[in-house]
Amino acid sequence: MDEHRDITLAKKHIYRMTPQRKVILEEVRKMNNHPSADEIYEAVRKKLPRISLGTVYRNLEILSEQGEIQKLELTDSVNRYDWDTRKHYHIRCVRCGRVDNAPIAPMQQLENELYGATVFTILGHRLEFIGLCPECSKKLSCLKNNPPDK
Amino acid sequence: MDEHRDITLAKKHIYRMTPQRKVILEEVRKMNNHPSADEIYEAVRKKLPRISLGTVYRNLEILSEQGEIQKLELTDSVNRYDWDTRKHYHIRCVRCGRVDNAPIAPMQQLENELYGATVFTILGHRLEFIGLCPECSKKLSCLKNNPPDK
DNA sequence: ATGATATTGAAAATTATTTTATAAATGGTG
DNA sequence: CACCATTTATAAAATAATTTTCAATATCAT
Numbered sequence: 070m071d072e073h074r075d076i077t078l079a080k081k082h083i084y085r086m087t088p089q090r091k092v093i094l095e096e097v098r099k100m101n102n103h104p105s106a107d108e109i110y111e112a113v114r115k116k117l118p119r120i121s122l123g124t125v126y127r128n129l130e131i132l133s134e135q136g137e138i139q140k141l142e143l144t145d146s147v148n149r150y151d152w153d154t155r156k157h158y159h160i161r162c163v164r165c166g167r168v169d170n171a172p173i174a175p176m177q178q179l180e181n182e183l184y185g186a187t188v189f190t191i192l193g194h195r196l197e198f199i200g201l202c203p204e205c206s207k208k209l210s211c212l213k214n215n216p217p218d219k
Numbered sequence: 220m221d222e223h224r225d226i227t228l229a230k231k232h233i234y235r236m237t238p239q240r241k242v243i244l245e246e247v248r249k250m251n252n253h254p255s256a257d258e259i260y261e262a263v264r265k266k267l268p269r270i271s272l273g274t275v276y277r278n279l280e281i282l283s284e285q286g287e288i289q290k291l292e293l294t295d296s297v298n299r300y301d302w303d304t305r306k307h308y309h310i311r312c313v314r315c316g317r318v319d320n321a322p323i324a325p326m327q328q329l330e331n332e333l334y335g336a337t338v339f340t341i342l343g344h345r346l347e348f349i350g351l352c353p354e355c356s357k358k359l360s361c362l363k364n365n366p367p368d369k
Numbered sequence: 370a371t372g373a374t375a376t377t378g379a380a381a382a383t384t385a386t387t388t389t390a391t392a393a394a395t396g397g398t399g
Numbered sequence: 400c401a402c403c404a405t406t407t408a409t410a411a412a413a414t415a416a417t418t419t420t421c422a423a424t425a426t427c428a429t
Contacts (some may be wrong), residue, residue, distance in 0.1 A: 085395050085406060121409045126386065128407095134366040144292040146417095147385065160339050160399080173329075180238055180348065186322040189310050189316045189350035195294055198330065200339035234413080235375055235426050271378045276417065278376095297416070 090128045092116050097129075097138050103149040103159070105166040138149065143168065143197055160198035164205035171198050234281060243278045247288050252308070253318040255301040273320050292331065293347055310348035314355035321348050 084090075096112045099102065110125045129150055130205040133140040141149040143161055149168060180191045201209065210218070233238075242309045246262045247254065254262070260275045279300055283290040291299040293311055299318060308321040353360065 083406080087394075087407065089408070119409080121411095123387080123410075124408055130387095142294045144294065160333070160337060160341070162339065163342065169337065169339065171333060173332050179323075179346070180382095182323050183310070183321060183348060185348075187310060188353050189312065189319065189348070190356050191310070191348055191350045192313065193349045194346060195330070196344060197347065197351065198333060198339070198341055199343045200337075200341045203338050204334065206340050233375075233427095237376065239423075257378075269378075271380095273379075273418080274377060280418095 083143075084131060089113075089117060089120055090132070092120075093125060093128045094132055094137055097132075097150055098152040100152070103151055105147040105149050106121055107147070109150065137171060141168070142195075144199075158196045158198065159201050162202040162205055163199055164201060164209070167202045167205075169202075235284065239263075239267060239270055239274055240278045240282070242270075243275060244282055244287055247279075247282075247300055248302040250302070253291060253301055255297040255299050257297070259300065292319070292345075294349075308346045308348065310350055312352040312355055313349055314351060314359070317352045319352075319357075321346075 092108065092113055096116070097109060100112065105130055106122070107124055109129065110120075110122050112152070113120055113125060129138070129140070130137045133150070136154055139151040139154045141151055141159060143149060143159060145161060146167060153170075156175040158173055158175070159168050160171045161168050177195075179194055179196075182191075183191055236367055241270060243259065246266070247259060250259070250262065256272070256276055259279065260270075260272050260361060263275060265269055279288070279290070279363070282288045286304055287310055289301040289304045291301055291309060294301060295311060297316075303320075306325040308323055308325070309318050310321045311318050326346075329344055329346075333339075333341055
């Protein structure tokens with residue numbers, strides 16, 4: 070409900086490097102599939118069995134705030150995380166949720182097109198492609214020839 | 220967690236026109252500010268005081284499935300609804316959540332650029348601009364000259 | 370009017386995420 | 400090294416948006 074940003078100009082938090090934070094970062098950097106917090110939790114648990122999910126969430130937030138990782142807020146129910154902090158777009162499978170990078174260069178000029186045409190001050194944009202991964206495409210075309218309900 | 224789409228080819232539901240559904244549609248058509256389910260609920264309640272929030276959610280889903288309205292899944296915690304079902308982009312204020320239409324034409328050719336460059340079958344794309352509405356811009360520039368914490 | 374089934378209201382369930390409280394760990398300083 | 404102000408971890412509870420359940424109607428093609 071209240072998702073308004075914190076606008077205080079308070080002094081920056083000084084973060085400490087903890088074993089938990091280090092392992093979380095290492096694990097995210099090993100994952101190439103844009104994992105969710107829960108998937109990262111499961112991976113980290115193998116190294117630190119007593120870690121709590123809350124710690125994972127908190128550290129993912131801190132790490133993305135620090136620019137160590139990128140938080141992907143896709144039009145999906147779950148947020149995903151990416152070790153690659155460079156600007157790039159994504160493509161998401163509507164059926165299974167798989168997320169790949171979209172091989173297309175970021176288009177900053179999109180924002181320029183709005184200049185003067187809106188009363189808003191533009192800060193950025195978000196572009197996400199929706200599609201079907203090869204596996205789901207295949208399953209769906211099978212279903213089409215052979216519907217499950219006769 | 221399980222947000223995979225229903226892929227059954229079962230026979231289409233036959234929807235009935237209820238007073239509730241009709242009032243919900245009428246109210247959304249009156250609103251120009253991309254209202255959330257809760258805002259629609261409040262508006263509808265003035266006409267039908269005994270309606271439940273669940274009914275509003277259920278009908279908004281049905282109405283958007285039927286193409287009577289458009290469901291906007293922005294990178295916001297709440298979904299919004301739009302009486303205008305034509306393809307268009309939006310710009311959202313990061314601070315207060317206000318959503319305006321983005322005065323820029325839909326770019327279908329964006330999807331073509333991915334053709335052959337990804338293993339996905341492209342179904343669509345989503346483009347959302349992030350910014351500050353005039354009111355929030357003003358408040359922020361005041362804060363800059365006069366920070367709340369000395 | 371009748372009957373099959375879609376729909377409602379109210380409440381409970383779900384899901385992802387955030388917050389709280391208490392205890393423990395960290396790292397700069399004397 | 401010991402002290403100490405914080406930051407952080409854990410576990411559990413809280414939150415918030417949305418969905419589901421279920422028993423009681425309402426709808427509409429026949």
